[in-house]
Amino acid sequence: MSTQLCLGIESTAHTFGVAVVTFDGDILSNERAMYTTETGGMIPNDVAKHHERVKDDVLQRALTKAGVTLNDIHLVSFAHGPGLAPSLRIGKDFAIKLSEGKHVIGINHCIAHLTIGDLICKTKDPVYLYVSGVNTQVIAKAGKRMRVFGETLDIGLGNALDKFGREAGLGFPAGPKMEELAKNGTLLDLPYTVKGMDVSFAGLVTKATQLLKRGAKVEDVCCSLQEVTFAMLGEISERALAHCEKNELLLIGGVAANKRLAQMLDTMCKERGATFSAVPLQYAGDQAAMIAWQGILEWEAGTRMDKATIDIRPYERTDDVDVTWR
Numbered sequence: 001m002s003t004q005l006c007l008g009i010e011s012t013a014h015t016f017g018v019a020v021v022t023f024d025g026d027i028l029s030n031e032r033a034m035y036t037t038e039t040g041g042m043i044p045n046d047v048a049k050h051h052e053r054v055k056d057d058v059l060q061r062a063l064t065k066a067g068v069t070l071n072d073i074h075l076v077s078f079a080h081g082p083g084l085a086p087s088l089r090i091g092k093d094f095a096i097k098l099s100e101g102k103h104v105i106g107i108n109h110c111i112a113h114l115t116i117g118d119l120i121c122k123t124k125d126p127v128y129l130y131v132s133g134v135n136t137q138v139i140a141k142a143g144k145r146m147r148v149f150g151e152t153l154d155i156g157l158g159n160a161l162d163k164f165g166r167e168a169g170l171g172f173p174a175g176p177k178m179e180e181l182a183k184n185g186t187l188l189d190l191p192y193t194v195k196g197m198d199v200s201f202a203g204l205v206t207k208a209t210q211l212l213k214r215g216a217k218v219e220d221v222c223c224s225l226q227e228v229t230f231a232m233l234g235e236i237s238e239r240a241l242a243h244c245e246k247n248e249l250l251l252i253g254g255v256a257a258n259k260r261l262a263q264m265l266d267t268m269c270k271e272r273g274a275t276f277s278a279v280p281l282q283y284a285g286d287q288a289a290m291i292a293w294q295g296i297l298e299w300e301a302g303t304r305m306d307k308a309t310i311d312i313r314p315y316e317r318t319d320d321v322d323v324t325w326r
Helices: 044-066 085-098 109-121 157-167 175-182 202-213 218-244 259-271 289-300
Strands: 005-010 015-022 027-034 075-081 103-108 127-131 136-142 145-151 248-252 275-278
Touching: 005 085, 005 289, 015 044, 015 085, 015 289, 027 044, 027 289, 044 085, 075 085, 075 109, 075 289, 085 103, 103 109, 103 289, 109 127, 109 248, 109 275, 109 289, 127 218, 136 218, 145 218, 157 175, 157 202, 157 218, 175 218, 175 259, 202 218, 218 259, 248 259, 259 275
Parallel strands: 005 075, 075 103, 127 248, 248 275
Antiparallel strands: 005 015, 015 027, 127 136, 136 145
């Protein structure tokens, strides 16, 4: 093929994904396999075993869907962090193996959520509300970094919902089941914890679990958890829009799939004359198209990495990365 292609590999947490993306931003394939449980949460070594088991199948599906072979690939991009170290190693080792005769680049998973959002939603310079399992952050570009203007002080919203989901026997991931149950619930009293630009979810989950054990209906607790946590996110997002003097809000990360959260943020943006966008479901959660696209952006901006020394970065933050591509 004459068009340059990047093969992206995602393996930071529960999802193992492989995608093929052109250097022009056309997504030719975006295949994945997700580790799930009926009860309980993620055990890192079990997740890594899942990724090892499915990686070749996911790769073949991605290549077949794109109508290409490994010989057509010019660049291999993988998520070097942040994430679960055992899972990250599976992705890194697979990328190195597949990159024989090709260039390879490791990128930040969280940054990739931001840039795939810009690609899909055509946003130019938004405030990003990044809400996933581990991450809950309000981010905007300032200077040469993606600066975190507010974040969770304890656990990410996705993990908070999953923690409650384990107590309620909803399995993993719990978010979609909670969203459905919440439609038939009514509000209970839960703590609303916003501290400046930061939020806290731990006490709220503890209270929700106590209410459930005292006999509260699971539908009511799910509804209350959603309404309170989403209102907290709306408050800090609105404050960030004002502080950064921006007029676009982009919702990204796995929890962006929640329609009630998007509805509440859209209402807030309309009231202040801003534009709201949410990354579509297939690009909201962890997937490999975003890894490929970020690899392309950094490659074209001049980033080069040595295969002999390339490694995982399990604790790398969003604001650790120099923005060279914008």
